[in-house]
Amino acid sequence: MDEFVKTKLNEWQLDTLLDTFKEQEVDEESFLLLDDAAMQHLIPKIGQRLKFQKHHKELLQAACSTKDQCLSEKNVETVASTTLLTVVLHPEFAIRQMLGGSLEGRSILSTLDEKQSITSKERKLLVRLLVSHLIEKHGEMPPSDTKIALAMALIYEFPCLKDDTGSSYGAWYTPGRKHRPATGFLEERLRNVRKRMRSLIRPRQQEPQEDHAVLTPDSLSSPQNIREMVAWLKANKYPVSEVEAKMKETSIHRSKWIRCNGSKTISEILREFPRLTDNPGMISQDFQQLHPEAAGQMFEKWPAIADKILKYAQREGKINVVPDDVTPGERALKALPNLLPPSLFKRGGKIVRPTTAESQRAFVNMQPVGTNIVEYLTNVENTFPHVLSLGHERVSQTFLVVEGHAIETDSLLEAVDLEVPQASTGFSPFELLYGWDVQGPLDLLRKTWESPVENGKGKEGSVVHFVLEMGECLAKYRDQAEMNLQQAQRAHKTWYDQQAWQRELQPGQKVLILLPSSTSKMLTKWQGPFEVTRRMSPVNYEVYHPDRKRKRQVYHVNLLKEWKTSSVTSKPVALAVGIPDLWEEAEMEEEETTKTDGTGT
DNA sequence: GTGGGAGTTCTCATTGCTTT
């Protein structure tokens, strides 16, 4: 037992506990880490325990205030004497706060709170998150004290993560002793991160040097600095100001890296430069760096164009009432679909007029605030690059959606700007930087700001002409989509017709019906036999089933099969799966179905 | 603290089989 424990127990007049503490090998470090459970185990007598708890609490509080005072006075000696206390209560390691910042972290927090344990997979994730924060705050070479502080803060917050080493946090971090290296999950991860970062910074010797050391003569940073910055950006999201500064400094390198050895895919680019998606405005910043003369052209001209569009929309009575805090630019963008003459198209042999919502989606897909982006990217039908806006009236967030990635932008206008070719360069910022053409339908807008519209003096006619032209282009897109759809339908029908054959049932004939089972609506099985009473149409039959709530009901022939008394049944019919509640939707059966047994579309 | 080897885990693309 060390002197510290002895002194404290004597001071608190609890020297009868000396033997127990000695037996349990409680030293200064573990003394300060004692929690309620450990105290209960060490001190069975309630009176003594309550006294101990009171003093222990006061000690920790005093240490906390002492630490602040010491730091302000730079009293190094005092700090040293209370090192352990300061690390226990290190204010920088608010574990819950550190984990609460991410979805995975919150998931681990809830697991720890509920189950008081974690799986090895969760442990690895936990270590990853903690080390990420550690590097963010203290760099990749934090001192041992800091790492101890983190490990102790962790088990202080979650005692269930204690291990059976003497310190109870050794599995998380064990300082190096007697020429043995430091170890523990945190240290290992830290080492791994360092190893990876250094391998990124030091390219392999056989690789051509110029690939990763590209810099134009006007760049102020050395190739070494650039490599370090790229590695840092790969591992760190925060602080935002530093990320922005480093992204700015590495823009030339990034542009050349992306273009070297052929073009890269968006996924490759985002793997190498993940910060492009984290912070809005990163692509615009790159474009500004590389092409200052072309950047912002749309931003400059848009107010004048927007003004014209809004006036035209007002005159036509085609503008929605929107809140005052929506900028004219945004209002104009939203008004555009309403101005387009709706072009008619054929769908299933019928002439269809597209809805405003459909026209709107062709410009900007607006989803409600709070839309799950991951889910959206998974389920989105529009594989074309497009602009996604969260919020219908007040835009909360905007993204450029490309190849299953959502790149956040500062504003709706910026999102539009990214995919629209610039007049002076002939390319969109995205394409020019990354060698990959986005070509969303919005690039059609380009002609408008290429035309000389200055200070609101442009001709209104040009806007009207543009709107009409835009409508034609969109109709072209839609016709193409419709054509593709029809082709797909034809192909499907050909296949279906090959597999299908005409079946006919007679009144009085016994049949089986494919119905949801009694145990689960989602499972269907053949039930019956029942009797066919009427033929309603070539494919619909009325069936009599006296034991059901509704005695007579109409079924599609695909849900019926001939019932034979022998074990040999008729050729199987197409299985219907995931059928909605058939009993509720009997009326639906009466409608002429367009596709079945080779008679339909 | 660094470097590196061995083994494990994870990710992603490909392939083949089955079902429709």
Place this chain on the structure above:
DNA sequence: AAAGCAATGAGAACTCCCAC
């Protein structure tokens, strides 16, 4: 023919351990 699904394998990323 197309779609869905599971098995498979390659390579990357990682952990663990050891020597210096």
